[in-house]
Amino acid sequence: FIKLRNIVKVYGSGQNSFLALKGIDLDINAGEFVALMGPSGSGKSTMANILGCLDKATKGSYLFNGVDVFSLNRNETALLRRNYIGFIFQGFNLLARTTALENVELPLLYRGMPKKERRKKAREALDMVGLLEWEKHTSAQLSGGQQQRVAIARAIASNPLFLLADEPTGNLDTKRSVEIMEILSNLNKDLGITILMVTHEPDMAKYATREVHFRDGEVNKVEAVIK
Amino acid sequence: FIKLRNIVKVYGSGQNSFLALKGIDLDINAGEFVALMGPSGSGKSTMANILGCLDKATKGSYLFNGVDVFSLNRNETALLRRNYIGFIFQGFNLLARTTALENVELPLLYRGMPKKERRKKAREALDMVGLLEWEKHTSAQLSGGQQQRVAIARAIASNPLFLLADEPTGNLDTKRSVEIMEILSNLNKDLGITILMVTHEPDMAKYATREVHFRDGEVNKVEAVIK
Numbered sequence: 001f002i003k004l005r006n007i008v009k010v011y012g013s014g015q016n017s018f019l020a021l022k023g024i025d026l027d028i029n030a031g032e033f034v035a036l037m038g039p040s041g042s043g044k045s046t047m048a049n050i051l052g053c054l055d056k057a058t059k060g061s062y063l064f065n066g067v068d069v070f071s072l073n074r075n076e077t078a079l080l081r082r083n084y085i086g087f088i089f090q091g092f093n094l095l096a097r098t099t100a101l102e103n104v105e106l107p108l109l110y111r112g113m114p115k116k117e118r119r120k121k122a123r124e125a126l127d128m129v130g131l132l133e134w135e136k137h138t139s140a141q142l143s144g145g146q147q148q149r150v151a152i153a154r155a156i157a158s159n160p161l162f163l164l165a166d167e168p169t170g171n172l173d174t175k176r177s178v179e180i181m182e183i184l185s186n187l188n189k190d191l192g193i194t195i196l197m198v199t200h201e202p203d204m205a206k207y208a209t210r211e212v213h214f215r216d217g218e219v220n221k222v223e224a225v226i227k
Numbered sequence: 228f229i230k231l232r233n234i235v236k237v238y239g240s241g242q243n244s245f246l247a248l249k250g251i252d253l254d255i256n257a258g259e260f261v262a263l264m265g266p267s268g269s270g271k272s273t274m275a276n277i278l279g280c281l282d283k284a285t286k287g288s289y290l291f292n293g294v295d296v297f298s299l300n301r302n303e304t305a306l307l308r309r310n311y312i313g314f315i316f317q318g319f320n321l322l323a324r325t326t327a328l329e330n331v332e333l334p335l336l337y338r339g340m341p342k343k344e345r346r347k348k349a350r351e352a353l354d355m356v357g358l359l360e361w362e363k364h365t366s367a368q369l370s371g372g373q374q375q376r377v378a379i380a381r382a383i384a385s386n387p388l389f390l391l392a393d394e395p396t397g398n399l400d401t402k403r404s405v406e407i408m409e410i411l412s413n414l415n416k417d418l419g420i421t422i423l424m425v426t427h428e429p430d431m432a433k434y435a436t437r438e439v440h441f442r443d444g445e446v447n448k449v450e451a452v453i454k
């Protein structure tokens with residue numbers, strides 16, 4: 001399903017260049033739930049952004065369902081992302097001055113879903129994360145953990161083929177974190193959605209079917225987690 | 228040192244009003260390290276913003292070192308905050324397109340510290356959080372956990388009398404989180420800095436001398452933590 005070969009990522013150039021990924025090989029099979037772990041600054045978000053087709057590698061190749069992602073132009077990449085990928089950002093990335101409901105509807109709007117269906121699906125997703133009563137609040141009128149949950153609802157509302165979650169529970173209390181992990185685990189088991197989740201919390205990684213550990217821009221080890 | 232009586236906070240007005248704090252009484256003695264815990268949306272950041280003189284309550288009184296905070300005008304409040312309070316934001320709140328070093332220097336600049344001393348203090352704080360090599364990176368060139376650590380360095384560089392930390396370890400791996408907790412614990416024990424830390428991680432709350440638990444805008448329980 002997903003094949004990464006020799007992925008290198010350099011930020012900046014010349015004097016200011018920073019080598020964030022030093023040649024990553026990674027395979028992800030359809031239906032897996034991978035936990036990507038590692039110290040702060042080890043390259044997890046950089047990897048997630050490349051897998052989510054939000055950023056290109058400096059070198060290497062990325063096959064997504066047989067498609068050579070780095071050979072696509074900007075429009076084709078946006079289309080691939082829009083139709084098949086859901087992304088939960090580490091910094092939430094909600095639109096300011098936009099309500100929680102409108103934020104969750106956005107990816108469905110891009111897919112051309114009619115308004116009535118879009119609104120229904122968005123409300124279902126907000127309800128799953130416990131925020132239906134807050135649908136009219138804008139990002140500035142939500143707590144940190146509530147913004148994170150809106151970002152989660154936005155990514156799952158469209159049932160993407162491949163869901164990337166970058167630290168989805170960093171701002172949540174334990175009870176809410178377990179609720180989110182159960183939602184992701186059910187999406188993976190019941191709907192077969194392939195998931196890559198970045199996390200630094202071992203308790204959350206337990207919900208995954210495999211762990212990959214990064215250190216300083218390289219794969220440190222891969223653990224098959226026996227379920 | 229700090230006395231809160233009957234603190235009520237309502238966001239918005241009329242139809243759109245939201246009662247976030249329902250009458251909080253809280254005393255904090257000089258030199259305490261209080262952990263403020265509770266579910267997502269229970270009012271912790273709202274409380275921290277009022278204690279940090281970043282926001283005013285709708286009702287109630289706040290005595291800071293004998294000063295009636297809500298009777299101060301904007302300038303006097305800004306002066307109190309600038310000279311006595313350090314704040315680590317849940318969303319980091321770093322200045323974009325500004326280097327890590329400049330971000331940490333900012334509170335020292337506001338206090339009128341001369342450039343040479345300011346630069347030295349800022350570098351010491353960045354070194355404490357492990358980011359001296361990243362001093363020229365701007366916020367966009369830093370990982371989530373690195374931005375969080377710059378926000379921590381910025382708040383501690385000026386050795387404030389009262390330090391507020393809103394979820395300071397949400398984006399950090401366990402090793403970095405423990406390092407930050409040891410820095411805060413040492414600031415509290417060695418320099419007598421009073422700390423209020425919002426956290427949802429029980430392992431981090433263990434470093435505090437007292438726990439206060441919120442639920443739905445009210446104090447749920449106060450636990451004296453025996454050290």
Ligand SMILES: Nc1ncnc2c1ncn2[C@@H]1O[C@H](COP(=O)(O)OP(=O)(O)OP(=O)(O)O)[C@@H](O)[C@H]1O
Nearest residue numbers: 141143144145146238247267268269270271272273
């Ligand atoms: N500007 C605002 N307008 C309306 N409601 C708001 C506003 N800011 C916060 N709220 C609401 O007030 C409540 C408390 O928010 P607060 O940010 O204090 O929670 P919190 O305990 O810090 O949560 P978290 O752990 O998720 O960060 C939340 O339900 C939130 O939706």
Ligand SMILES: Nc1ncnc2c1ncn2[C@@H]1O[C@H](COP(=O)(O)OP(=O)(O)OP(=O)(O)O)[C@@H](O)[C@H]1O
Nearest residue numbers: 011020040041042043044045046368370371372373
């Ligand atoms: N635009 C950029 N320019 C220069 N360096 C960058 C840029 N973006 C990230 N970096 C650096 O690349 C490294 C990896 O960053 P990345 O965000 O992938 O880490 P991470 O594993 O997600 O960390 P965290 O757990 O703290 O979120 C970091 O050292 C960071 O400073």
Ligand SMILES: [Mg+2]
Nearest residue numbers: 045090370371
């Ligand atoms: Mg990251």
Ligand SMILES: [Mg+2]
Nearest residue numbers: 143144272317
């Ligand atoms: Mg908060």
